[in-house]
Amino acid sequence: MNTTLIDTERLSQQLDDPDWVIVDCRFDLADPEAGERGYLEQHIPKAVYAHLDRDLCRARRTGGGRHPMPSPQDLCDLFSRLGIDRSKQVVVYDSTSGGFAARLWWMLRYMGHNAVAVLDGGWQAWLNAGLGTQGGRRVNIPAEFRGEAKRAWLVDIDEVPRVPLLIDSRDPARYKGEFEPFDRVAGHIPGAINRFWKDNLAADGRCLSPDRLRRSLKKLIGGTPSRDAVFYCGSGVTACHNLLAVVHAGLPDARLYAGSWSEWAADPARPVATGTD
Numbered sequence: 001m002n003t004t005l006i007d008t009e010r011l012s013q014q015l016d017d018p019d020w021v022i023v024d025c026r027f028d029l030a031d032p033e034a035g036e037r038g039y040l041e042q043h044i045p046k047a048v049y050a051h052l053d054r055d056l057c058r059a060r061r062t063g064g065g066r067h068p069m070p071s072p073q074d075l076c077d078l079f080s081r082l083g084i085d086r087s088k089q090v091v092v093y094d095s096t097s098g099g100f101a102a103r104l105w106w107m108l109r110y111m112g113h114n115a116v117a118v119l120d121g122g123w124q125a126w127l128n129a130g131l132g133t134q135g136g137r138r139v140n141i142p143a144e145f146r147g148e149a150k151r152a153w154l155v156d157i158d159e160v161p162r163v164p165l166l167i168d169s170r171d172p173a174r175y176k177g178e179f180e181p182f183d184r185v186a187g188h189i190p191g192a193i194n195r196f197w198k199d200n201l202a203a204d205g206r207c208l209s210p211d212r213l214r215r216s217l218k219k220l221i222g223g224t225p226s227r228d229a230v231f232y233c234g235s236g237v238t239a240c241h242n243l244l245a246v247v248h249a250g251l252p253d254a255r256l257y258a259g260s261w262s263e264w265a266a267d268p269a270r271p272v273a274t275g276t277d
Helices: 008-012 036-039 072-081 101-110 120-126 172-176 210-221 239-248 261-264
Strands: 020-024 047-049 091-092 116-119 165-168 228-234
Touching: 008 120, 020 239, 036 047, 072 101, 091 101, 091 120, 101 116, 101 239, 116 120, 210 239, 228 239, 228 261
Parallel strands: 020 047, 020 091, 091 116, 165 228
Antiparallel strands: none
């Protein structure tokens, strides 16, 4: 069972295995249809497509941030439509070294499905390896996914001020409040420390080794058990890459504030910090 990362060689050997499901999660916040266009042009053989806005979050409403977490039933319906049941090994990838794919990785684990891995290095690693691609849309035979949400893994907005350790996964400039491209106000949640999710990556876009991740994460969280650490980002997406790094480092699963900065900053009554805590 592959539960955190998988390399291109291993995946290429499993393309004919009917018990493997591959999901392309490419997305661009500036051009929300770019990922799907790229998928239709070429993708890893057998891959189906999951769109961040349409599939990996529920319809926007008041509260919940830009990418609200789907309900457990919605997740079961999504996974079933993608052809995933409890017998399937799932591999997810994107073109940002896992920044979007990690959201689907986390959601499957949240629903009790641990046989899911992110392609290390993503789409670019697959192309660089000279492996085959195909175009068009693939639709898997629907499955019947049954799972139960690990609700303690999710933190809501009113719990945030009481968590033992809050970690902002955005780039340092956004965390410090130097600029804000998406939300009402710049800054971060008071008390949060910063770990940019891309700090999990080497220069080639592949993830750092478990040992390196473990050392840096333990330095970050200090004496706080990882299960008590809560990660957030702009809208609950790239924070999942830090959650992936925690597990890949061999530490117990941390938690997610899915509403993230987009939910917090939307409420003028919520306090805002700038600079470095």
